[in-house]
Each structure stands twice: as structure tokens, then as C-alpha cells.
Amino acid sequence: MAERPDLAVVVIGLRAPAALAAAVRSVLDQNIPLEIVVVNSGGGNAKALLADCGIDVTAIDVEERLFAGAARNRGIAATQAPFVAFLADDCLACPQWAEIRLQRHREGAAAVASAVLNSHPRNLVACAAHLVTYMRRLPGLSARNAQRYGVSFDRKLFDRYGTFDERMTSGEDTEFMARLPEALRPVWEPRVLTVHRNETSLFGLLADQYRRGRRYGAYLRSIETEKPVRPFRKVFRDRRNVSKLVKEGLSGKDRIFARLSLPIVWLALFAKSLGASVGARYGDTTGGRR
The missing domain is CATH 3.90.550.10 (Spore Coat Polysaccharide Biosynthesis Protein SpsA; Chain A)
Structure with a gap:
């Protein structure tokens, strides 16, 4: 059998x-x-x-x-x-x-979380897309700094x-x-690796991050009894954490390309922050995600 x-x-x-x-x-x-x-x-x-x-x-x-x-x-x-x-x-x-x-x-372990790899680690736009979305699920991160998703x-x-x-x-x-x-x-298990296909065009990245931000803003709106406070700032402050997480979570050429993508990361975070602000005020009309 x-x-x-x-x-x-x-x-x-x-x-x-x-x-x-x-x-x-x-x-x-x-x-x-x-x-x-x-x-x-x-x-x-x-x-x-x-x-x-x-x-x-x-x-x-x-x-x-x-x-x-x-x-x-x-x-x-x-x-x-x-x-x-x-x-x-x-x-x-x-x-x-x-x-x-x-x-x-x-x-x-009742629940096991995983790390995420970039599908195009030598493409700066894809690197930026990866960092904005998965900066806290990089494979080199400690359990203290990792977000527990992909569970x-x-x-x-x-x-x-x-x-x-x-x-x-x-x-x-x-x-x-x-x-x-x-x-x-969930326990953090960075040996469990998932590859995510990231955006490789700048316009696609900004549009995607705006949508993600809007969904996040709508989520904040749904779980808070009062109007969410400063959703734009809540998202955009992540720009302070990217370099630190890249240093810990990546190595070698992956780290080099990630650092080169940082100006695009900040632009993408701005788009996501704008979406979060709109989503917190008006909700999500993007149709959700998978």
C-alpha cells in the first residue's frame, strides 16, 4: 500500500x-x-x-x-x-x-512559518518588490525579527x-x-523556503504596492473600532528598517543587489503608504487577493 x-x-x-x-x-x-x-x-x-x-x-x-x-x-x-x-x-x-x-x-510545532526568496535576485525592481513585501521573511533573519507567515x-x-x-x-x-x-x-523555520515571483517593471511594482497598501488600510479599518490613526506613517516608517533587515537577512550578492534597490524600495513604500491611507478612509475596492 x-x-x-x-x-x-x-x-x-x-x-x-x-x-x-x-x-x-x-x-x-x-x-x-x-x-x-x-x-x-x-x-x-x-x-x-x-x-x-x-x-x-x-x-x-x-x-x-x-x-x-x-x-x-x-x-x-x-x-x-x-x-x-x-x-x-x-x-x-x-x-x-x-x-x-x-x-x-x-x-x-502546531504551526510552522517559512522564509521567502526573490524570483529575480539580480533585477533591482524585483529586489525592491521583494523587500517591501517580504523584508521580515528573509531567510537569514533571527526568530526575534521574523514575521510568521507562509504557515x-x-x-x-x-x-x-x-x-x-x-x-x-x-x-x-x-x-x-x-x-x-x-x-x-507559528515557529520560525527559515529552512522552509518559498520563491515568490516578484514584479520586474517599475509601474507594475508601484501599482501592486498601492493595491497592497489599500488592502492593508481597509484591514486596519475593519479591526479598529475608531478611524485608523496615521496609516500612511504606519507603513512608510518601514523605510527605517529595510537596511538593518537586509544586513541580517541576506548575504553576498543578494545583499549587494538589495542595497542597490533601496531608492526604489522607498518609492514603493510611498505608493504602499498612500494606498494604506486611502484604504483606511474609503475601504478596499481592488477586489481582494488570493
Whole structure:
């Protein structure tokens, strides 16, 4: 009999992009057996796309667009393995991504957070995009300075604390993890590496960061009983932290290119800060994210 997988991986797609196949392939290429399900929403035909690429996994196509929480929950419901991880269609799982996660879970961790690598480490715009979004998930960071995202969970947590909020356009993982007692919150495991495909054009970067900022501002608006205070400043002050985090989190040529991208980082942070200010005042009309 085939070994029953202990880790389920939910790959989340939006409109079945061509990149979805590469994301799924990176999971199939892991060196341990996995339970894999694709949840694609917003149109497109993930089943046909994957079949055309010779990939045979369970795929759920939903015509309506799902926010990330709803897509996560569909995947949780469609799998049975005792631990559950998630991967977006614009990401790739590095070698041992699954094995090391499962090792930490078996050692007793209820939730395991991961580090993120830049898809284009020699492109300055992509470096800037990576730093603005993932400066606190660089692989060299200490547990003290790292943000705990890209998390896999013990399935029992969903039975005990509920699943993800399906109404939130962003921050559904933050909201869920806030329900967990301190002892069950994610451990930082930088050996678990995910590659994120970053923007390589300046216009694309600024537009993307504005949208991210607006979603963040709308999130602040949704969790605070009063009008969020100074969301622009709350985001833009990150410019003070970038150099320090780059020094700790990167090395060699990756650090050099990251430092060269800092002027673009500040410009992108301005765009994100502007979006946060608008989102805090008017909410999010960008349609959410995966």
C-alpha cells in the first residue's frame, strides 16, 4: 500500500494562470508523499490547464472569485492529512519545503512559518518588490525579527479555533493566528523556503504596492473600532528598517543587489503608504487577493 501522506498542500489559484502549473509541479517535486489539492476561483479551468501539462492532481474550480480565506477553507475541507500547508499560484516550493515543515510538526510545532526568496535576485525592481513585501521573511533573519507567515498548520487547530474568515479581503491568516494561544503560534523555520515571483517593471511594482497598501488600510479599518490613526506613517516608517533587515537577512550578492534597490524600495513604500491611507478612509475596492 502507498504511504498515506501526513501533509496536505492546498495550491490556491486565481483565474487559472499559466503559472499555476509550475506552482503545482514544485509541490509534486517534493521528496515526500503529499496530499495535493488545487483550489482555483474567478474563472478559468485549472483542471484542463493542469491536464495539458501532464499533471494529475485534485482540482476544484469555482466560477466566483473567492477571497483567500474561502479558498483556504475549501482546500482544508477537501483534504484529510493531519497537517495542512498553502501555496499561492505565484510561488514555488523549494526542495525540502514539505519535508522540513513536516519534521517540525512531528517535533511538536502546531504551526510552522517559512522564509521567502526573490524570483529575480539580480533585477533591482524585483529586489525592491521583494523587500517591501517580504523584508521580515528573509531567510537569514533571527526568530526575534521574523514575521510568521507562509504557515502550515496542525489540522486540529481548525477544529478547535475555527477556520479562516471568508469575508476578509486580506489578513485572514493574521486574524486566524490571533485566535491561537501563544504556545500554539507559528515557529520560525527559515529552512522552509518559498520563491515568490516578484514584479520586474517599475509601474507594475508601484501599482501592486498601492493595491497592497489599500488592502492593508481597509484591514486596519475593519479591526479598529475608531478611524485608523496615521496609516500612511504606519507603513512608510518601514523605510527605517529595510537596511538593518537586509544586513541580517541576506548575504553576498543578494545583499549587494538589495542595497542597490533601496531608492526604489522607498518609492514603493510611498505608493504602499498612500494606498494604506486611502484604504483606511474609503475601504478596499481592488477586489481582494488570493
